[in-house]
Amino acid sequence: MVGVYHRSLSLGILFPSMKTSRRDFLTAAAATAATSQLRAAAASGPWHQRTYRWGQTNITEKDPVRYDIPWWREFWKRTRVQGVIINAGGIVAYYPSKFPLHHRAEFLGDRDLYGELAKAAHDDGLVVIARMDSNRTAEDFFQAHPDWFARNASGNPYRASDKYVTCVNGPYYDEYLPSVLKEIIDRSHPEGFADNSWSGLGRDSICYCENCARTFRDKAGAALPRKHDWSDPVYRQWIEFSYARRIEIWDLNNRATKAAGGPDCLWFGMNSGAVTSQSRSFRDCKAIFGRAEMVFLDHQSRGTSGFEENADTGKLVHGVLGWDKIAPESMAMYQAGRGTFRVASKPAAEARFWMYEGFAGGIQPWWHHIGAWHEDKRMYHTAEPVMKWHEANEKYLVKRRPLATVGVVWSQKNTDYYGQDRPAELVDAPYRGFTESLVRARIPYVPIHIDYLERDGAGLKALVLPNVVALSDGQCAAIRKFVAAGGGLIATGFSSLCNEWGDARPDFGLADLFGAHFTGAAGAERNVSAQTLHSYLRITPEQRAGVLGGFDETEILPFGGTLQAMKLDAGVKVPLTFIAPFPVLPPETSWMREPKTDIPGLVLKGRVAFLPAEIDRLYSRDNLPDHARLLADLVRWAAGGDIPLRVEGRGVFDCSVYTQPGRVIAHFVNLTATGRMPVTDDDLTPSGALEVSVHLPAGVSGRAARLLVAGKGVNATVASGWARVTIPSVLDHEVVVIE
Numbered sequence: 001m002v003g004v005y006h007r008s009l010s011l012g013i014l015f016p017s018m019k020t021s022r023r024d025f026l027t028a029a030a031a032t033a034a035t036s037q038l039r040a041a042a043a044s045g046p047w048h049q050r051t052y053r054w055g056q057t058n059i060t061e062k063d064p065v066r067y068d069i070p071w072w073r074e075f076w077k078r079t080r081v082q083g084v085i086i087n088a089g090g091i092v093a094y095y096p097s098k099f100p101l102h103h104r105a106e107f108l109g110d111r112d113l114y115g116e117l118a119k120a121a122h123d124d125g126l127v128v129i130a131r132m133d134s135n136r137t138a139e140d141f142f143q144a145h146p147d148w149f150a151r152n153a154s155g156n157p158y159r160a161s162d163k164y165v166t167c168v169n170g171p172y173y174d175e176y177l178p179s180v181l182k183e184i185i186d187r188s189h190p191e192g193f194a195d196n197s198w199s200g201l202g203r204d205s206i207c208y209c210e211n212c213a214r215t216f217r218d219k220a221g222a223a224l225p226r227k228h229d230w231s232d233p234v235y236r237q238w239i240e241f242s243y244a245r246r247i248e249i250w251d252l253n254n255r256a257t258k259a260a261g262g263p264d265c266l267w268f269g270m271n272s273g274a275v276t277s278q279s280r281s282f283r284d285c286k287a288i289f290g291r292a293e294m295v296f297l298d299h300q301s302r303g304t305s306g307f308e309e310n311a312d313t314g315k316l317v318h319g320v321l322g323w324d325k326i327a328p329e330s331m332a333m334y335q336a337g338r339g340t341f342r343v344a345s346k347p348a349a350e351a352r353f354w355m356y357e358g359f360a361g362g363i364q365p366w367w368h369h370i371g372a373w374h375e376d377k378r379m380y381h382t383a384e385p386v387m388k389w390h391e392a393n394e395k396y397l398v399k400r401r402p403l404a405t406v407g408v409v410w411s412q413k414n415t416d417y418y419g420q421d422r423p424a425e426l427v428d429a430p431y432r433g434f435t436e437s438l439v440r441a442r443i444p445y446v447p448i449h450i451d452y453l454e455r456d457g458a459g460l461k462a463l464v465l466p467n468v469v470a471l472s473d474g475q476c477a478a479i480r481k482f483v484a485a486g487g488g489l490i491a492t493g494f495s496s497l498c499n500e501w502g503d504a505r506p507d508f509g510l511a512d513l514f515g516a517h518f519t520g521a522a523g524a525e526r527n528v529s530a531q532t533l534h535s536y537l538r539i540t541p542e543q544r545a546g547v548l549g550g551f552d553e554t555e556i557l558p559f560g561g562t563l564q565a566m567k568l569d570a571g572v573k574v575p576l577t578f579i580a581p582f583p584v585l586p587p588e589t590s591w592m593r594e595p596k597t598d599i600p601g602l603v604l605k606g607r608v609a610f611l612p613a614e615i616d617r618l619y620s621r622d623n624l625p626d627h628a629r630l631l632a633d634l635v636r637w638a639a640g641g642d643i644p645l646r647v648e649g650r651g652v653f654d655c656s657v658y659t660q661p662g663r664v665i666a667h668f669v670n671l672t673a674t675g676r677m678p679v680t681d682d683d684l685t686p687s688g689a690l691e692v693s694v695h696l697p698a699g700v701s702g703r704a705a706r707l708l709v710a711g712k713g714v715n716a717t718v719a720s721g722w723a724r725v726t727i728p729s730v731l732d733h734e735v736v737v738i739e
């Protein structure tokens with residue numbers, strides 16, 4: 001590839017006094033060019049479109065004296081990485097920077113460890129990403145530039161242990177960091193940059209430095225807010241101002257790297273796959289994923305939910321980024337999540353499940369080790385087989401479109417302005433509860449950003465609003481349009497009750513679709529119970545058919561929440577009503593005081609199911625199978641039964657289906673034994689046979705089928721537009737390709 005050749009040449013020209021001779025450079029350049037030409041034959045386009053497998057040895061300050069570069073080069077080969085992330089600068093520099101305050105790693109001496117690694121990687125034909133971590137400095141920097149640092153309301157600098165936090169609105173970001181980026185580009189010509197903590201001080205801390213006070217006054221015409229108050233318009237302006245500044249930084253850094261390194265020398269701030277986490281850091285998912293050529297994800301282990309969280313993350317990111325771009329994700333090979341042990345191996349099963357679910361969501365693998373030398377060497381065996389499998393099957397794992405008829409709506413504004421300081425409870429729990437019920441029911445779905453409903457919603461039969469409360473009038477109009485075009489809708493909790501700023505409307509924004517009107521108390525939308533109440537839902541017998549298919553032998557369902565009276569339009573159906581809590585103890589008192597009320601738990605109007613009973617939030621907390629079944633029943637009803645996948649066989653599988661021209665690709669991740677228990681998986685349990693039927697899209701004949709993990713062809717039978725395949729057993733995951 002020509003670009004690589006020129007890069008090495010220019011290094012020789014820029015640094016003629018470097019120890020390596022000009023002749024060596026040319027020889028290395030020729031070898032690199034040859035390697036790169038081989039790679040170019042297999043993939044074309046700029047590096048960010050074809051670098052699928054990544055590796056990162058996250059260098060500690062001790063590593064300059066123990067980094068065995070030849071060993072790691074061999075490891076790069078063994079694990080089939082195409083790109084490496086190498087620590088360059090920021091809080092700690094791993095090269096002799098010309099900037100005197102750019103703190104060199106304690107054990108670096110005069111060495112250029114970053115430069116040596118970047119050269120080794122380039123010589124091996126790999127893409128190099130220079131890693132920055134740049135939101136704080138040592139004290140000498142603070143003393144030299146006290147006006148570059150974030151200050152609290154008392155004027156004292158914000159500290160992070162012994163470091164000082166830099167202010168995103170100051171010259172540290174506007175001037176200093178771009179010049180460091182240029183220095184790194186001039187020295188080593190990385191293909192791009194990643195910055196770990198690029199977005200600076202989080203939402204919990206307001207910076208009152210002079211730069212912030214002046215910039216905010218210029219833009220908002222007001223003084224900085226004195227406290228966190230979501231109802232204060234100035235505080236909301238500060239939220240929006242803070243988001244906008246991170247986007248300015250994103251664009252500023254990209255201008256700097258492109259100017260110094262060419263049009264494909266890109267800068268990427270790291271992003272979390274969790275919207276709530278993005279919100280806390282003022283990282284606007286829609287703006288960032290919408291402008292980026294690719295996304296580097298930092299989302300390394302499952303939180304309180306299961307591995308399926310990672311497939312959801314991949315689909316959510318691609319929903320904004322686009323499905324032709326890539327989203328590699330840093331995956332910890334060390335113990336992370338429930339207890340962090342930076343230099344101890346994560347059990348291979350736990351790490352690999354996370355990676356497999358990433359693949360199922362369109363994420364590319366990226367092994368991540370902390371430090372270059374380990375006494376626990378088990379971690380060196382975790383990634384290799386996964387990376388090799390990925391290389392062998394990569395054409396099936398990128399540039400594809402999800403095949404799903406169910407969309408689950410999300411919106412970061414809802415996380416911010418409805419969720420406010422409790423997004424985990426108010427926003428994430430209903431989203432997780434609903435999507436987990438879809439996983440349990442083997443119903444493929446795509447997360448869909450509310451603002452892309454009109455663009456991407458055409459193939460959807462059913463749309464889910466999992467307690468999406470803050471919606472603008474325009475967003476409500478888009479949902480109305482979707483329903484008017486024949487789409488089914490399921491809305492839970494207090495969906496659409498608030499406007500985009502989280503202020504309650506007098507009635508639901510979608511009351512006309514729901515056939516139900518809010519008559520509850522002010523503030524009800526955030527007054528949800530943290531406790532599981534002893535309440536129930538009563539099934540209306542004559543309305544059981546069609547929508548509550550799984551509950552023939554019961555008149556009641558466990559609920560756990562509370563409901564309020566509501567005004568209903570004429571002609572709506574109410575298949576579920578509220579049974580108020582009654583005592584649990586002593587058993588003698590445990591009888592219903594009021595067996596039947598008129599308070600609706602579920603309202604049906606046309607193809608719209610409004611479920612004020614917040615079953616999705618409660619499922620994520622209480623994990624009652626009846627709740628998952630009810631949600632899945634409603635989705636099948638709203639989709640008119642149009643779900644493109646059927647799977648028979650025992651076990652819990654996260655099922656994701658994609659199309660490429662002429663083929664269908666279906667992922668089945670075996671979650672049977674991984675459960676929701678607070679465990680770290682160290683074992684695998686094979687499933688029995690799965691009978692899989694996929695509704696074939698146009699252009700797929702279904703005559704041939706292959707199992708990419710078992711590594712063999714299997715028979716497919718086609719009838720009425722459906723292809724049927726038997727998977728004998730799934731140990732951890734399987735991917736079926738039907739062509």
Ligand SMILES: [Zn+2]
Nearest residue numbers: 167207209212
């Ligand atoms: Zn500031």
